[in-house]
Amino acid sequence: MPPLLTGSLYDAYGSYALVPAPLPVVAATALVLTATGVRRAVSHRAPAVAPH
Known part of the structure; x- marks a missing residue:
């Protein structure tokens, strides 16, 4: 945790x-984001270019 919060x-x-x-x-927020x-x-x- 950040020192200020601690x-x-x-x-x-x-x-x-x-x-x-x-x-x-914090973990749940990071997971969602x-x-x-x-x-x-x-x-x-962009879509992948198919090889010729």
């Missing part, structure tokens, strides 16, 4: 125990 969570709760809590949200970005890139890609 520090903010520590300041708010006085413990590092909650630092891993946002990880599933990657999946949609790859799908969009593949659909906008």
Whole structure:
């Protein structure tokens, strides 16, 4: 996790125990953005040229 978020969570709760809590949200967001970005890139890609 970014140090600023880690520090903010520590300041708010006085413990590092909650630092891993946002990880599933970050991972799910990355998965969705990657999946949609790859799908969009593949659909906008020029068709492959067949060898002669």
